[in-house]
Amino acid sequence: MSNVEGAVVSHQEPERSSGYVQSLDRGLAVIRAFDAEHPRLTLSDVARRTGLTRAAARRFLHTLVDLGYVAADGRLFALRPRVLELGYAYLSSLGLPEIARPHLERLATAVGESASASVLDGSDITYVARVASRRIMSVDLGVGTRLPAYATSMGRVLLAGLPEDEVDAHLGDLAALTRYTITDRDQLFAELARVREQGWSIVDEELEEGLRSLAAPVRDRTGRVVAAVNVSTAARRGSATTMLAETLPHLLAAADAITSDLVANR
Structure with a gap:
């Protein structure tokens, strides 16, 4: 497109x-x-x-x-x-926003940063739930916001959860959104392989300079990745290493809790 x-x-x-x-x-x-x-x-x-x-x-x-x-x-x-x-009909049938929100609220409180959940839609991610602690991007984010999957932590978690032969169809044009954005397909595929293996993704100033985000997958009862949750912060607040040490355990726990509730609800 x-x-x-x-x-x-x-x-x-x-x-x-x-x-x-x-x-x-x-x-x-x-x-x-x-x-x-x-x-x-x-x-x-x-x-x-x-x-x-x-x-x-x-x-x-x-x-x-x-x-x-x-x-x-x-x-x-x-x-x-x-x-x-048109959108609420989909969100209501999904059930994910209602299930995710209390976990996102606890996550945001625990780490002191904004927490979100999204699903993959074509080459974009679409936000289905969000708890904002402060505004850290140049645009407002809310339910229904769409962002390019290839340059976001949640997008990479969702792309990594696809069968490898389906990933390319969800990439679109890899435009440089900042000077740090990965735009080489081979390099991006290598990064997705890393995400697939480690079970989380960190994206540092690739979507917007000054923004760092960390994401983890939400799965259905078959183990398929159906959504992603993330925490976003201003890069100036600390290093990526510090974010991984302090935030990743809380994020993984929230993703696991949402997965458990989602499976129990289906």
Whole structure:
């Protein structure tokens, strides 16, 4: 999926199933055109970010307005709260946020840092639960936030949990987000092998300079990695070695506790 200027249109059409409905795909693309950096868009903006014609973008926007998912204010369009129903239906069926939250709260209290849980969605991770102790990133993180899997500790835990022949399909373009980001595929695969063997991942200033995070996997009853939990901190607060010594035991205990509750709940 191209990320040039925030575009959400895919330039390389994947193979579609016989039941594929193009109009639904395009309607969802219009919803995805809106994000934290682009909360209000004109018709032309939507057409450009989705690759749709203006006429098609207009039809989809007005349909979404009629359905209550988009609001229109003059030339500008914006998502309405009802769009959250689409995500909450998934989160409710998952059960993970409710199970993870008390453990994340205890983890955040124990280490004095923010704690989160996420799942893999394509080449991104999606936050499904978060307990914030302080803001340490330049963007606000919350439920529904998406970040590139390859450059995040939770993403690497989730990628390492996949069969090796499936990993490449979830990587996308390895863009350099900071001067420290791993962008070489062979180097990244070597790092994922390390994560797979040791059972946790630490990412030091690869997503955003000044940010360090540590993650561990959550598994289902078959042992498959289904989610990841992490702790994030400002790199200036101490060394990576100190973080591993002081935080990793608490993180692994929280991940194991969430795994146990998730298995018992299914």
